Amino acid sequence: MHRAHELDGLRRPQRHHRDRGLNVQTTRQITRPADRVSGRAATAAPPWPAYTPDELGLSTTTTVDRRCAHKESGEDVFINDVARHQDTGMLTAAGTLPRAHRYFNDSVIDQYDALHLAEFMRQGLEVIAHTLLGVPLTHQFVLRTVHLLITEPAAPVGAEHAVIAFSEKLVRRNASGVPYAAAGPVHCIVDGRPIARCDGLVGFLAPETYSAMRGEDGRRRPEAPMGRVVPERPQRVGRRFPENVFIGRVTGPAREASCLLVPHTPPTFFDRPLDHYPGMMIAEGARQLAVLSFAEATGTPVDRVHTHDAALDFTSFAELDTPPALRIVSWAADEAAGAGDAGAEITVAARQGTRTTSTCTFRVFIGTETPSEGRLS
Numbered sequence: 001m002h003r004a005h006e007l008d009g010l011r012r013p014q015r016h017h018r019d020r021g022l023n024v025q026t027t028r029q030i031t032r033p034a035d036r037v038s039g040r041a042a043t044a045a046p047p048w049p050a051y052t053p054d055e056l057g058l059s060t061t062t063t064v065d066r067r068c069a070h071k072e073s074g075e076d077v078f079i080n081d082v083a084r085h086q087d088t089g090m091l092t093a094a095g096t097l098p099r100a101h102r103y104f105n106d107s108v109i110d111q112y113d114a115l116h117l118a119e120f121m122r123q124g125l126e127v128i129a130h131t132l133l134g135v136p137l138t139h140q141f142v143l144r145t146v147h148l149l150i151t152e153p154a155a156p157v158g159a160e161h162a163v164i165a166f167s168e169k170l171v172r173r174n175a176s177g178v179p180y181a182a183a184g185p186v187h188c189i190v191d192g193r194p195i196a197r198c199d200g201l202v203g204f205l206a207p208e209t210y211s212a213m214r215g216e217d218g219r220r221r222p223e224a225p226m227g228r229v230v231p232e233r234p235q236r237v238g239r240r241f242p243e244n245v246f247i248g249r250v251t252g253p254a255r256e257a258s259c260l261l262v263p264h265t266p267p268t269f270f271d272r273p274l275d276h277y278p279g280m281m282i283a284e285g286a287r288q289l290a291v292l293s294f295a296e297a298t299g300t301p302v303d304r305v306h307t308h309d310a311a312l313d314f315t316s317f318a319e320l321d322t323p324p325a326l327r328i329v330s331w332a333a334d335e336a337a338g339a340g341d342a343g344a345e346i347t348v349a350a351r352q353g354t355r356t357t358s359t360c361t362f363r364v365f366i367g368t369e370t371p372s373e374g375r376l377s
Contacts (some may be wrong), residue, residue, distance in 0.1 A: 059081040069127055073267065078123055084132050114150060117195075143202050147198065150195060151194065161191065163188070165189070180203060180204055181202060186199075224320065227263045229262045231246075238302045244266070248262055250289065261277070277324060282350050290307065326349070328346060
């Protein structure tokens with residue numbers, strides 16, 4: 001009975017539209033508030049006070065047990081401490097954003113983007129679930145949606161500390177009071193400054209519930225990604241190291257570009273047995289395609305192409321037997337970024353056969369500063 005309730009709690013209605021013969025999920029648009037001051041969005045009061053780890057009583061000296069962050073390597077763990085605050089009903093985690101990581105810091109842009117922050121927030125949520133909510137280490141965590149809005153100028157690489165905070169009221173429990181999911185918003189504070197908010201849904205599934213969700217596909221899975229795809233050149237997607245290129249050679253017009261995901265096993269994602277492509281690996285592939293496409297379409301050097309907000313929707317599992325196909329299905333001018341080709345909102349769909357596994361929308365722009373504030377709707 002509980003298992004059926006948990007699965008139902010993770011199902012969301014899906015709307016579809018036709019796009020050149022593709023049946024893809026309706027894209028999330030990134031819209032702007034109407035009130036602006038000197039060309040920038042009016043700044044609202046922070047949704048969470050600008051606390052530092054010290055003010056929250058959180059340690060930043062050692063990292064947590066790597067198993068709680070679902071990592072095998074200690075260098076991939078970014079969380080130091082977690083706490084429950086009875087007076088506010090908030091759950092918090094503190095840690096350090098990566099500074100010299102082979103994957104996360106392999107970028108020609110010296111700022112943390114939306115996917116950096118999403119990984120930090122994901123780890124914080126998982127550690128909180130295991131250590132404060134009592135979710136067993138044997139449970140699987142399944143991402144459904146990640147809608148991340150960067151509300152302040154991006155943090156430069158080298159920030160001292162970061163905190164995430166969310167209300168315990170957002171934890172979903174079954175009839176016995178056992179947590180099975182959590183929803184947003186989750187707030188991110190870097191060096192005492194609220195810079196991002198993430199709305200989304202993640203499920204905490206017991207092994208038998210996960211098996212029921214996976215069905216026959218999960219039981220027939222290969223042990224590693226199958227197929228062979230020639231990767232793009234690192235400099236075309238804003239990377240330095242070839243192993244961090246997740247997309248194959250791109251074809252088609254820039255604004256309708258397509259490619260395959262490279263079926264390899266980067267240790268940041270495949271550091272433990274998996275029966276499907278990780279959602280955040282597909283999201284990074286989609287981001288790389290959006291960056292390359294924007295640079296090609298606008299004639300902008302890739303080291304001036306920034307990605308800001310992200311809206312990620314994972315509608316089904318991407319199986320390991322076939323490399324997912326990525327394709328740009330929407331390109332909209334970003335008026336807040338300025339005139340002409342200064343910015344765009346680009347949506348990439350990931351598909352296997354006739355099935356859409358995810359849609360990822362990114363706000364992409366030119367320059368060294370963050371554009372005016374946007375909002376995912």
